[in-house]
Amino acid sequence: MKTKIAIIGGGPAGLSAAVAARKAGVKDILILERDEQLGGILNQCIHNGFGLHTFQEELTGPEYAARFIAEVEEMQIPYLLSTMVVDISPEKKITCMNREQGMFVLEAEAIILAMGCRERPRGALNIPGYRPAGIYSAGTAQRYVNIEGRMPGEKVVILGSGDIGLIMARRMTFEGAKVQVVAELMPYSGGLKRNIVQCLDDYDIPLKLSHTVVDIKGKDRVEAVTIAQVDEKLKPIPGTEETYECDTLLLSCGLIPENELSGKLGVELSTVTSGPIVNERLETNIPGVFACGNVLHVHDLVDYVSEEAGAAGTFAAEYMTQQFAEDTTEIAICPEGGVRYTVPSSIHPHRMQDKQIVRFRVGNVYKNSELCVYFDDSCIMRLKKKVMAPGEMEQVILQKKKLQEYENLSKITIRIEQGEA
Ligand SMILES: Cc1cc2nc3c(=O)[nH]c(=O)nc-3n(C[C@H](O)[C@H](O)[C@H](O)COP(=O)(O)OP(=O)(O)OC[C@H]3O[C@@H](n4cnc5c(N)ncnc54)[C@H](O)[C@@H]3O)c2cc1C
Known part of the structure; x- marks a missing residue:
């Protein structure tokens, strides 16, 4: 069995990645989901409050998931339910199990990891x-x-x-x-x-x-x-x-990203998030293996999961069609002074999109402080923040134009300054 893009997990991340990859022109996509229905953990989140950013509406979890499931159905993106992925090899051979086919191997050209997280x-x-x-x-x-x-x-x-x-x-x-x-x-x-x-x-x-x-x-x-x-x-x-x-x-x-499969595959994992370390294309250290949603880092709002996963789907499609521009200059994004981690953790300034959202969480409650971005020793951004807390994700947006003004840039640092913890 072969497919161009295999998506592991049919939760909001997997669904959004699939829709975006199809919109970007990839016909051959397969979603593998261990549960008997698509939608992931949202199926049990029957309270409202989902989708305020994406749809400007207050939806329940199942309603939010249903919108993406409808798109998957409309686009006739294939999926296998009650199918557990038990192994992924570096050659992108995915070992799966279900009742109908027993154990079988799926060969993919690109893989999107979207397995979500579990509770501690x-x-x-x-x-x-x-x-x-x-x-x-x-x-x-x-x-x-x-x-x-x-x-x-x-x-x-x-x-x-x-x-x-x-x-x-x-x-x-x-x-x-x-x-x-x-x-x-x-x-x-x-x-x-x-x-x-x-x-x-x-x-x-x-x-x-x-x-x-x-x-x-x-x-x-x-x-x-x-x-x-x-x-x-x-x-x-x-x-x-x-x-x-x-x-x-x-x-x-606490929630722990489900990365046993990723670890076995050889994906480098962050000791802070327990999720894969990715670049600006949400690509792991294994070319053609992407990660998004809660398997990458635990999100506060599902809207951000869908947005991030959509980007992963588009990048996987670009990888398939060899549209990735060559760029050997990789700049590390270093979290410091209260910033626990960043996603992505590195960026290629020539091939990045015009704007790059960098998301992270802070390690304590910070009041009346500033979120600062440094290009080497130059501070290029100061954002005043009344309160930042570990329970809420933060973000900064890096502009490609600005990055290209700094030709020999070696690192980007994001840190909190002047805050009382
Ligand atoms: C118990 C729980 C309750 C939550 N409640 C809320 C809430 O009320 N509000 C809120 O905003 N957020 C909630 N969240 C956070 C929520 O998980 C995210 O907003 C969102 O669902 C993340 O999307 P995802 O697709 O990354 O992960 P998930 O929704 O978890 O989807 C991951 C999917 O991958 C599948 N999968 C995993 N491993 C495999 C495998 N090996 N083979 C095949 N399939 C696999 C899973 O079955 C699942 O369907 C909750 C999380 C948990 C764990």
């Missing part, structure tokens, strides 16, 4: 106590409530203030559960400000920053959860413990 599990969190029933990741609970029609419990404590935890605090409340508290280890929330207001404040659910779970009581089922305040080293402070009677503990403690 309890095992990775070092929470003491027994392992009773009633402990779920927030995403699992979201699936139970929104897709399976089951309630995980009635009295809930949530650890972690990532967006899925915040959304589930409101969702469980709607369904009649009592959400007692959201405890967050860090002194700031990991979620969007709008979700704290709309999902916690509006329902009087307390958010306890700098708190973590120190004990879980109950052997068969969760009976109570004890939380405590933590110090600057994130160690629990004795004497600050508070115990909440509950039957359910939801964990919303």
Whole structure:
């Protein structure tokens, strides 16, 4: 079996990449999706708020996904559902499995990685106590409530203030559960400000920053959860413990890009994002292998996933038709002073598009600070920022014209200055 472009993952990233690659003229595209339907994780996100940037409308997750699925159907882009990719070789041979065909190999000329992310599990969190029933990741609970029609419990404590935890605090409340508290280890929330207001404040659910779970009581089922305040080293402070009677503990403690396949393939991964390191074409260190969406870095808004994935689809199409201009000058983009990483992490100034969006997250809350871009030692951009927080993605736009004014440029640095953390 052969295809020109294989897309792994049929979530919003894979769908948008497929549509863009087809619009750019590639006929032979195949989307491989392990689930029994397209749409990715959005199928279980039935709340609204999706698509404000892309469609200037407030859509639910499934409605947002449906728009891209409709385009895929209209363009007759083929896809295989219930098909799990289990291996990718550097020669771009993709080993897949499904019930109808068993195990088979697909040969592709270009590959777009769009496998999304998964939640950090309890095992990775070092929470003491027994392992009773009633402990779920927030995403699992979201699936139970929104897709399976089951309630995980009635009295809930949530650890972690990532967006899925915040959304589930409101969702469980709607369904009649009592959400007692959201405890967050860090002194700031990991979620969007709008979700704290709309999902916690509006329902009087307390958010306890700098708190973590120190004990879980109950052997068969969760009976109570004890939380405590933590110090600057994130160690629990004795004497600050508070115990909440509950039957359910939801964990919303971070998302991890799904890069086991990419790692095995030899794609270089960032130690900060756990996603592939890519250049301005969203191409990894393996020519013809591109990455986009949450597999690349965890996004705050799906609109940015679709935009980025559309670019990956277009670049993969250009790669297919050999339209990539030669450019051996590669300039590193270096994150410093509070900027944790950048996507892309390098740029070719001659072949880049007129404008290049560089997206990243910051490592702390910064107030009244400046986002600065340096070309070697020259500061070429200062953006005043009232607040920057780890829960929200930031971006700067680099202009090709400006880059070409600096002939012997060796590095671009993005950092935060004059901010009080
Ligand atoms: C549990 C959860 C809940 C979320 N809730 C929200 C929310 O409420 N609001 C919001 O804005 N964002 C939410 N997000 C973030 C959301 O994931 C992104 O906005 C968006 O869905 C990312 O798109 P994606 O296509 O990169 O990833 P996904 O939507 O995760 O799609 C990836 C697809 O790849 C498939 N896949 C993975 N590995 C393989 C493989 N080996 N073979 C074949 N197929 C594979 C998966 O089945 C999936 O369909 C949530 C994320 C998670 C994990």
